[in-house]
Amino acid sequence: MLGVINSLSWRANASLLNGTGIRETARVLKISPTTVIENLKKSPQLQVVNEARLLELEPTQTMVRLCQGEDVEAQLDEIWSFVRSKQDQRWVWHAIDPTPGKGLAYGLADHQDAAFLELKTLLAPLGMTQSYTDGWGAYERHIEPVLHTVGKAQTQTIERKHLTLRTRIKRSACKPICFSKSAWLQDGVIALFIESLRG
Numbered sequence: 001m002l003g004v005i006n007s008l009s010w011r012a013n014a015s016l017l018n019g020t021g022i023r024e025t026a027r028v029l030k031i032s033p034t035t036v037i038e039n040l041k042k043s044p045q046l047q048v049v050n051e052a053r054l055l056e057l058e059p060t061q062t063m064v065r066l067c068q069g070e071d072v073e074a075q076l077d078e079i080w081s082f083v084r085s086k087q088d089q090r091w092v093w094h095a096i097d098p099t100p101g102k103g104l105a106y107g108l109a110d111h112q113d114a115a116f117l118e119l120k121t122l123l124a125p126l127g128m129t130q131s132y133t134d135g136w137g138a139y140e141r142h143i144e145p146v147l148h149t150v151g152k153a154q155t156q157t158i159e160r161k162h163l164t165l166r167t168r169i170k171r172s173a174c175k176p177i178c179f180s181k182s183a184w185l186q187d188g189v190i191a192l193f194i195e196s197l198r199g
Contacts, residue, residue, distance in 0.1 A: 073130040075158040108187040
C-alpha cells in the first residue's frame with residue numbers, strides 16, 4: 001500500500017511540474033483536490049540553497065580558489081507571476097552557477113531590496129566573487145561594482161531557465177489560462193520545479 005501512495009505522490013508532483021493545475025491533476029489521477037494539495041504540503045523539505053554545491057565548496061577550498069584567482073560566479077535574475085490578480089505579484093529570485101547551469105539558491109518574495117538581500121545572504125557561504133545580472137536597481141545598490149557585471153550576454157543561461165519555467169508552468173505565464181489562489185501553492189509549485197532543475 002505504501003508503494004501505491006508514494007507512486008501517487010510522485011505522479012501528482014510530476015503533473016504539477018508539467019503545468020497541470022490542482023483540479024486537473026486530481027481529475028486525471030482520480031483523487032480529491034484536497035489530496036493533491038496535502039501531497040504538495042508534505043513534499044520533502046525544499047532547500048533554498050543547493051547543499052550539494054555548498055558541500056563541494058568548503059571554506060578552506062573557497063579560500064584556495066580565491067587565492068588562485070579563480071572566480072566563483074553566479075547569474076542572478078528575478079521572474080514574476082501573480083496570485084489571483086496581477087496586483088498580488090510574487091517574484092522568484094534565482095541564482096545559478098553559469099558553467100554547469102545548476103541552481104545555487106532561490107527565494108520567493110516580493111520585488112523589494114529586502115528579498116534580494118535574503119538571496120545574497122543565502123549565497124554568502126558559497127563565496128561568490130562575480131555576479132552577472134540584468135542591472136535591476138537592487139543589484140546595483142547591493143553588489144560592489146567590481147564584483148558585478150551587467151548585461152544580457154552574461155545572463156543567457158538563467159534567462160533560458162526562466163523561459164522554461166514560464167513555458168512549463170502555466171500559472172507563471174504573463175497571460176495565464178490558470179492561476180494560483182494562494183501564495184503558498186504558487187510558491188510550492190515553483191519551488192518543486194526549481195528543485196527538479198537542480199538534478
